[in-house]
Amino acid sequence: MEFIGREKELYDLEQEYRNNHSFVVVYGRRRIGKTALIQEFIKDKPALYFLATEESEPQSRKRFAGALASFAQQDFIAKANFDDWIELFKIFASIESSQTKVLVIDEFQYLVNTNPAFTSIFQKIWDEVLSKHNIMVIICGSYINMMTKQVLSEKSPLYGRRTAQIRLSPLPFMDLRKYYTHKSFAELVELYSVAGGVPKYLEFFDNSNSLKDNISRVVLNKNGFLYEEPSFLLNNEVKEPVNYFSVMQAVAGENHKLSDIASAMQVENNRLSPYLETLQGLYLLEKKVPITEKYPEKSRKGLYFIKDIFIRFWFKFVFPYKGELELGNLNFVLDKLSHNFIDNHVAFVYEEICQEIFLNLCKIKQIDFIPSRIGSYWDKNIQIDVVAIDESHKRIFAAECKYFKQDKPVDVGVYAKLLEKCKTSDFNGYTLTYGLFSKSGFTEHLMDMARENSNLILINEDEIIA
Numbered sequence: 001m002e003f004i005g006r007e008k009e010l011y012d013l014e015q016e017y018r019n020n021h022s023f024v025v026v027y028g029r030r031r032i033g034k035t036a037l038i039q040e041f042i043k044d045k046p047a048l049y050f051l052a053t054e055e056s057e058p059q060s061r062k063r064f065a066g067a068l069a070s071f072a073q074q075d076f077i078a079k080a081n082f083d084d085w086i087e088l089f090k091i092f093a094s095i096e097s098s099q100t101k102v103l104v105i106d107e108f109q110y111l112v113n114t115n116p117a118f119t120s121i122f123q124k125i126w127d128e129v130l131s132k133h134n135i136m137v138i139i140c141g142s143y144i145n146m147m148t149k150q151v152l153s154e155k156s157p158l159y160g161r162r163t164a165q166i167r168l169s170p171l172p173f174m175d176l177r178k179y180y181t182h183k184s185f186a187e188l189v190e191l192y193s194v195a196g197g198v199p200k201y202l203e204f205f206d207n208s209n210s211l212k213d214n215i216s217r218v219v220l221n222k223n224g225f226l227y228e229e230p231s232f233l234l235n236n237e238v239k240e241p242v243n244y245f246s247v248m249q250a251v252a253g254e255n256h257k258l259s260d261i262a263s264a265m266q267v268e269n270n271r272l273s274p275y276l277e278t279l280q281g282l283y284l285l286e287k288k289v290p291i292t293e294k295y296p297e298k299s300r301k302g303l304y305f306i307k308d309i310f311i312r313f314w315f316k317f318v319f320p321y322k323g324e325l326e327l328g329n330l331n332f333v334l335d336k337l338s339h340n341f342i343d344n345h346v347a348f349v350y351e352e353i354c355q356e357i358f359l360n361l362c363k364i365k366q367i368d369f370i371p372s373r374i375g376s377y378w379d380k381n382i383q384i385d386v387v388a389i390d391e392s393h394k395r396i397f398a399a400e401c402k403y404f405k406q407d408k409p410v411d412v413g414v415y416a417k418l419l420e421k422c423k424t425s426d427f428n429g430y431t432l433t434y435g436l437f438s439k440s441g442f443t444e445h446l447m448d449m450a451r452e453n454s455n456l457i458l459i460n461e462d463e464i465i466a
Contacts, residue, residue: 020134
């Protein structure tokens, strides 16, 4: 799979490169594309790339010396013995270059695991050696907890040294839209609803096969690449994975309130806080509140959802059927998937995609709206799929998203229901614009209404049609 997207991250890295010296931290969950981003960035630059592994510190120094020898084109470096790290970095700093040199240490956490004092050692190396030369340092890590505590936190010896940090997230849907030009909008939405925007996952989905065949081979097959992925992610990040897994399982079972999660796990509410905070810090869970809440951090209306799209899919269609899959009853699970995939999974991912589409249409000025925030709205009686607020102009955009299993155009009734919902919502003091998103178009009657009503926007796939 060729490199796609990441324009903002590459731009930020280039800006850092233009400084006399810089120290950038790149982090994010495994498979997210950190190494690919760095390799794309350094491909036209003098760079020493070192991938740390789970090995002893002398072995790491020996391998680093080999990488340094190759970079310097001086074979004797690889044959020498180094008892500490600082001499190796002094050699790197002394190598002549007409351009800024880049030093990349990938999977930095392994060096810290081997020697917990390595952050202090590297602080000294940066302060006394690397920062005094025309050098850009990039530290990269896959363990979010460790990178946060050992590199980014105030208690880290490296605190205050970094000049920038990049937390890499999954690729946005719109980036994939530019790349997968051979796929229809619906095909791409359904692929995204399984793999999300995680580049490594997408690599395993063969474009010459159907999505069903790919899911069978990569996700539902007990020897498949993604069959145990959520377990691997948690085992790498936390000490008590079974408790975190139980929280995720409870949320996946439609328990979104704190009290409901606690009840499902048969524990007291206050015992869940550390687990919920950690899972949010790992970007596996998210807490949502109605978008109109003025103080979201204090809101008591918060609901918890699985943030990662693939893990959401896995808990719906893999975990509940582990017994059947272990016994090879694949067809039973595929039958469950065929009946529930669109209505119970894709339709909800489509709502998130619609938010992204709306923001993109605002960005390219096809919609006259400056979003201050975007999300959903709900109260005891209603829910509105997409609500964006333009605080500077006191405007609200409220929309419904329809992803029907059949190619059924959206009719006037959906618009009428949206109007009724908005009448009973907490939108006082704002001018409303209404929107409808559809993957299968709109009836002529509804399009005629939209042409005569400037406050109604119809968006088919990712384009405004009225």
